[in-house]
Amino acid sequence: MRTKWKRTLLTLVAGSLVVGTAACSDDSTGAGGVDLEGKKVAAMAEYKAGDQFKATEPLDVSLLYLDQAHYPLKNDWLLWSEITSRTNVKLQPTVVPYSDYDQKRGLVISSGNAPTIISKTYPGQEEPFVSSGAILPVSDYLDLMPHFKEKIEKWKLQPELNTLRQADGKFYLLPGVHEAVWQDYTLAFRTDELTRLGLSAPKTWDEVYTVLKAIKAAHPDSYPLSDRFEGKAILNYAGQTFGTQAGWGYVKNTTWNESEQKFDFTGVTPEYKQLIEYFRKLVDEGLMDPESFTQKDDAAIQKFASGKSFAISSNAQNIVNDYRPNLGNIPGATVAKIPLPAGPKGDVIRGLRTENGIMISSKAVESDKFVATMQFIDWLWYSDKGQEFVKWGVEGTTFEKDASGKRKLKPEVAFGGMNVGAPKNLQRDFGFSGGVFAYGGPTELLQSTFTEEEVAFQKTMADKKVLPLAPPAPFDELERERATLWETPLKDFVLQSTLQFILGSRDMSTWDAYVKELDAKGMTEYMELVNSAYKRYKEKNG
Amino acid sequence: MVTTDPTQLMERLDKPAAPRRTSLDDSRGYRIFRVVNVVVLLGVVAVTLYPFVNIVAQSFSSELYIRTGQVNLFPRGFNLDTYKLVAADPVFWNSYLNTVIYTVTATAISIVLTTIYAYVLSKHRLKGRNLLIGIAVFTMFFNGGLIPNYVLVSGLGMTNTIWAVVLPNAISVFNLLVMKAFFESLPAELEEAAAIDGLNTYGILLKIVLPLSKAVLATMILFYAVANWNSWFQAFIYFDRSELFPVTVYLRNMIAGASSATAVGAVESNALAISANIKAVTMVLTVLPIVVVYPFIQRYFVSGVMLGAVKQ
Numbered sequence: 001m002r003t004k005w006k007r008t009l010l011t012l013v014a015g016s017l018v019v020g021t022a023a024c025s026d027d028s029t030g031a032g033g034v035d036l037e038g039k040k041v042a043a044m045a046e047y048k049a050g051d052q053f054k055a056t057e058p059l060d061v062s063l064l065y066l067d068q069a070h071y072p073l074k075n076d077w078l079l080w081s082e083i084t085s086r087t088n089v090k091l092q093p094t095v096v097p098y099s100d101y102d103q104k105r106g107l108v109i110s111s112g113n114a115p116t117i118i119s120k121t122y123p124g125q126e127e128p129f130v131s132s133g134a135i136l137p138v139s140d141y142l143d144l145m146p147h148f149k150e151k152i153e154k155w156k157l158q159p160e161l162n163t164l165r166q167a168d169g170k171f172y173l174l175p176g177v178h179e180a181v182w183q184d185y186t187l188a189f190r191t192d193e194l195t196r197l198g199l200s201a202p203k204t205w206d207e208v209y210t211v212l213k214a215i216k217a218a219h220p221d222s223y224p225l226s227d228r229f230e231g232k233a234i235l236n237y238a239g240q241t242f243g244t245q246a247g248w249g250y251v252k253n254t255t256w257n258e259s260e261q262k263f264d265f266t267g268v269t270p271e272y273k274q275l276i277e278y279f280r281k282l283v284d285e286g287l288m289d290p291e292s293f294t295q296k297d298d299a300a301i302q303k304f305a306s307g308k309s310f311a312i313s314s315n316a317q318n319i320v321n322d323y324r325p326n327l328g329n330i331p332g333a334t335v336a337k338i339p340l341p342a343g344p345k346g347d348v349i350r351g352l353r354t355e356n357g358i359m360i361s362s363k364a365v366e367s368d369k370f371v372a373t374m375q376f377i378d379w380l381w382y383s384d385k386g387q388e389f390v391k392w393g394v395e396g397t398t399f400e401k402d403a404s405g406k407r408k409l410k411p412e413v414a415f416g417g418m419n420v421g422a423p424k425n426l427q428r429d430f431g432f433s434g435g436v437f438a439y440g441g442p443t444e445l446l447q448s449t450f451t452e453e454e455v456a457f458q459k460t461m462a463d464k465k466v467l468p469l470a471p472p473a474p475f476d477e478l479e480r481e482r483a484t485l486w487e488t489p490l491k492d493f494v495l496q497s498t499l500q501f502i503l504g505s506r507d508m509s510t511w512d513a514y515v516k517e518l519d520a521k522g523m524t525e526y527m528e529l530v531n532s533a534y535k536r537y538k539e540k541n542g
Numbered sequence: 543m544v545t546t547d548p549t550q551l552m553e554r555l556d557k558p559a560a561p562r563r564t565s566l567d568d569s570r571g572y573r574i575f576r577v578v579n580v581v582v583l584l585g586v587v588a589v590t591l592y593p594f595v596n597i598v599a600q601s602f603s604s605e606l607y608i609r610t611g612q613v614n615l616f617p618r619g620f621n622l623d624t625y626k627l628v629a630a631d632p633v634f635w636n637s638y639l640n641t642v643i644y645t646v647t648a649t650a651i652s653i654v655l656t657t658i659y660a661y662v663l664s665k666h667r668l669k670g671r672n673l674l675i676g677i678a679v680f681t682m683f684f685n686g687g688l689i690p691n692y693v694l695v696s697g698l699g700m701t702n703t704i705w706a707v708v709l710p711n712a713i714s715v716f717n718l719l720v721m722k723a724f725f726e727s728l729p730a731e732l733e734e735a736a737a738i739d740g741l742n743t744y745g746i747l748l749k750i751v752l753p754l755s756k757a758v759l760a761t762m763i764l765f766y767a768v769a770n771w772n773s774w775f776q777a778f779i780y781f782d783r784s785e786l787f788p789v790t791v792y793l794r795n796m797i798a799g800a801s802s803a804t805a806v807g808a809v810e811s812n813a814l815a816i817s818a819n820i821k822a823v824t825m826v827l828t829v830l831p832i833v834v835v836y837p838f839i840q841r842y843f844v845s846g847v848m849l850g851a852v853k854q
Contacts, residue, residue: 069796072633073784094782097791099798107779111693298818302611326609 036371042088043372049146053379055088055372062115064108065093066101066436070428077431082394089376109134109361116373118359119436123164123352124251126173126359130166131477136360137170144371145378147386148174155179159469160354167474167533169541174357174377176440181351183461185233186340187225188314188323190304192332201338205238205278208341212287215310225282226289226309228300233313234292235275235498240350240467241343242278244271246498249350253490254530256470263473263530265523267494268515274344279502290503301326307333316454320417336453339460350467355439357381380437387445390437393430407448417451473534483529486522493521600822601625608818624819628827633784634792638827641788644777645770648708652766653759655713656721661747663718664725682715688779695780706780707773707788714769717762724758725751760842764835771832793824 042055067073073095084090094115096104101120108114109129118135129135139161142149152161157177164171187208189201194211197218202208215224227234235247245255245266254263255271266272282288289309292300303309305326314323314337327333340349358381364370380386392399392407399409409418415426415433426432433449440446447455475483497514500506506514595615600608604619612618628634662668663675686694691710700706728751736750752759774790781787 067784067795069792095784095787096782097778097787097795099795100778104779107689107692110689111696113692113696298609299611301609306610306612326606328606329610 039365039368039370041368041372043369043375047146047375049150049383051146051379052385053087053375053383055376057088059087059089059369059372059376060092061089061117061373061376062092062094063117063436064105064115064119065095066098066120067095068098068435071425071431071434072428074429074431077429078394078397079390079431079434079437082389083380086389087376087379112363114361114363116361116364116367117377118361120356121173121359122356123173123175123354126164127166129359130172131480134362135172136362136365137168137172138174138360139165139170139172141374144374145382147378147382147384148177151177151382155353157353160352162472163352163469164354165472165474165537165541167476167480167537169537173359174381175354176357177382178353178355178440178446179443180462181349181353181466182443182446182458183237183340183349183351183464184315185237185313186337186457187234187311188319188335188337190310190333191336192334193310202341203339204342205241205344209278209282209287212282212311213285216285216287219310223289223303223309224287225292225311226295226300226303227292227313228295228297229313230295231293235279237313237340238278238343239272239275241341241345241348242271242275243343243345243348243467244269244275245350246272246275250491250495253487253494253526254470254473256468258468263470263527263534265490265518265527267490267498268518268523271345273511276498276501277508280504280508283502284504293499293503305329316450316457317416319453320451337457339457340464345467347464348467349461349464352469357440381440384442384445387438387441389432391433391441391445391449393426393432398426398430398432416449418449471534472537473530474537475529475533479529479533483526486526489521490518490523490526493518597822597825600819601826603819603822605817605819608822624823628820628823634789634824634827636785637787637789637792640786641771641790644704644707644788645767647704648712648770649763649766651708652712652714652717652770653762656718656762657747657752657759659713660718660721661725661751663722678713678715678718692779701780702782702786707776710776714766717765721758721762724755728754757842760839764839764842767835768832789828793828796824797821 042057042059044051044053044056047053065073073093080091092115094108102125105118105121106128109118110132112134114134126135152158155177160175160177161171164173164175166172189211191201193215194201197214199211199214202211212224216222229248232247236245236249239246239249245251250266253266255266255269257264279288283290289295289303300309300312301322304312304323307330312323314335316337319335319337323335327335342348358377360374360377364373367373380390388407392409393413395401397410398413399407401407409415409422409426411419412422413424413426413430414420414422424430427434432438447458450458497506501508501514592615596613599615599617600613601624602617602620602622603613604621607613607618659674659678663671663678665671668674685691695701695706695710700709732750732754733746736746741749772790774788774794777786777788778791778794781791
């Protein structure tokens, strides 16, 4: 009797398991195998690429919002009300000042109080939070995001996404995605001075050297190049064309060696040495201000604006905001970006088409409105309509389109260099084109707000060859801990020695000793760790 | 040595040391020392005053002159437009008002709590007094850390309320110890006499002790008010809405935001449109109240910190 009862029970349990498994195989699961049944409140049943998302009932979504001082958040922005009227979603921003955003982000995530959407996170910044489980492995839920998936496929962004993968093969950050690599920073020259001296804009770094030398000959007591960004910008974009990573680009200690299919330690590669030697030469011959690597941006701008220097690093905005207005004291002074000079590695750029994006709190998945939230994020950040909306605003109110589809701000709305002096500002008064929402997207949209000069610059950049990306080599948790012990000291030592070499306080002849010192700091063991992580990932994930 | 007569005590403290003619006063070494002293201190004054004067000069200058580094001690391209611009910004005044409210409230709470705690600690006959001192001093060396504090304050439901900035750290242990030492230096006989005349503990504190403690109270008010006026971190941590931010957070975002637009790969680095003279004006307006109030409280301040420094 008892055994029979037991058997019935077992059969029941087994039966329900089968039914349960069967239920799991229908479309109610995300790719991660999490049951989404009961989480579809307010979601659209059929939501696919090209659709306008609208929640079927009102939806509140909290958002960690980075507040810029020059367009501080206002609650009456058209942005907020228009989001609600288009999508039935009310965003509830937690306002965090730009100045200390990273600190507060870490705090709210660590204390378990993170809003659903954690915006403005750069690739790599999500890593500290991965092991705590506080943020969502978004790669498990891409089926809920048709627009995101569409862009990944259309623009072939899989290699970029792979760089975000952690040891478990998942990624935790929804990056901003670009259609094409966008190189903004390069050198800007006083073009009037180049013309006066009969020089043309340099096309290679060797020509940069000769041009600077000619300017120096005409102004013997000046430093022709006095740079800002603590030299990190110029080392970054010059480094690419030398086939290495330096300055801002020196994020990890490793560089992918395509020909040997392994990672090298960046700071000891011949390319890195060559880069250092080049800048050593500039500083040594008085062509580059040694203060370029230490001075504040304002000091560098002052030197450029007062005619004490003739070249400086720049992005499109710097030209318009920092240089042109302040050159007013020098009659006839003009300034322009030069196309990124080619280096020993050829006419190349290295770049990712991913940029800062959002993390999602893992608490979101517990909500019965989870699916709707993901659909909303997909529409606002990744659909063409959403991206146009957050950048340009509302057609007829903030901008107009002509027959060819070209957008134009309404005359009473100013933004960047457009409609200067208009009574309203697209960012300050309407909330559009803000850094939290408007980034990435198709090249056409990206360049729609550029000046003609900048569009022309981007055209020349589009001809450059893009270097291949490094494959992922994620550490597991134990390796991560070991690696952290080496990474920072190695990086600090490389950056510090780089400056010493360039400024001449350390002689280039001590290069071998420098390599030995790195070895003593664990370079070899570290590289073994990286390369074994790479091999393991490759075997596991192909 | 125990002095029991307060008037005698005061006299002794007030009387300047009798002028004694020693060879040291007139020695060459001493005169050289005085010259060097003056020169060095003038240097210190210049170093500390210059940045301040420079910012004031910038606030009255036009942007072009600041950007080309031509503004030093005096304004160039004098204009008041920047002041008008900043004064017309409702966000600035809202933050300013917040700062005033937080500072007044926080200072009031701190003074009351510190006075009560310090007065109790000054009574040697109190049982468990050492434990109470120990609890306070412990917090000088150890604290829970950022995240536990945040969890505590948000767990108490104080985030986005004024309490998040006025209650935590309301008692500064350093100030507490200064006040305790001051109360200890008051003659016990005064309070005994008051007790005989029928005052209870609270009456003694309010009617006898506090009126005699104006100097230390003024000092404490100054300490707390300056600290609260300048503080930004708690507000930054606990407030999620910009209309609650004090002016220090506003200022910090304006300055740090404009100079650190270069986070790695910050491709859309449009965070640089705030001009140097707006920054200067905001700084001047922010420090102004404290600078104006300082001279008036200063006489209490000098005597106040010294109080309790010497124990008989």
